[in-house]
Amino acid sequence: MFTKQQFERLASAHMDGVFRLAYSYLKSAAEADDVTQNALLKLYLTDKRFESEAHVKNWLYRVAANECKRALLSPWRRAEDIADYAEALAFTTPERSELFYAVMELPAKYRTVIHLHYYEDYATQEIAEILGVPGATVRTRLRRGRELLKKKLMEAEGYAGQENV
CATH class of the missing domain: 1.10.10.10 (Winged helix-like DNA-binding domain superfamily/Winged helix DNA-binding domain)
Known part of the structure; x- marks a missing residue:
């Protein structure tokens, strides 16, 4: 497990990238937020030892990709208009x-x-x-x-x- 400071540093460093990856899968800002939160929660709770910052990033993106695949199969899934998200960028x-x-x-x-x-x-x-x-x-x-x-x-x-x- 990470200390609070380690986790905060990792979360702030990778949160935007995880969100962008999730949005590229789901095309929904709300669902991408959920996936980002789930991936970061799994990072916080993991007992896994990481070799480097790059290993953390790769692991986090893999978790996010799997969460996206799970979300795509959900019967509750709904699509969001890309224009709504694009305006925020x-x-x-x-x-x-x-x-x-x-x-x-x-x-x-x-x-x-x-x-x-x-x-x-x-x-x-x-x-x-x-x-x-x-x-x-x-x-x-x-x-x-x-x-x-x-x-x-x-x-x-x-x-x-x-x-x-």
Whole structure:
């Protein structure tokens, strides 16, 4: 178990990242809050010994991913409008806002790996460990997710059907 100070430091360091991961799965700020709280509670209560800060982060993200999968199966689950959540985020440019909406429209298996890789700076092997899938699967999902994202963004810009862009 952690001391109060250790836990507070870890929670403040990783809370936002866990929330973003949960939101990328669930598309609901309320459910993402619940998952974040559950993951942090499990961290507080664990007797597990961690080798490093990175090990804590990976463990916490794995717990959050499992909590999200559990929440997705819940009969009480309800979706929240992405626009409600997006308004709470501060985008530095309109392009970042557009990119966020495009990423959130991707199927969950692509959305999650793109979020972990580009927003949380995880390597593909680390993502594989968090999600419990082979590294090749993560790389395939990243490639396919990028292709879908490119297609969505090109359609939004009016480049649909142009091969040489």
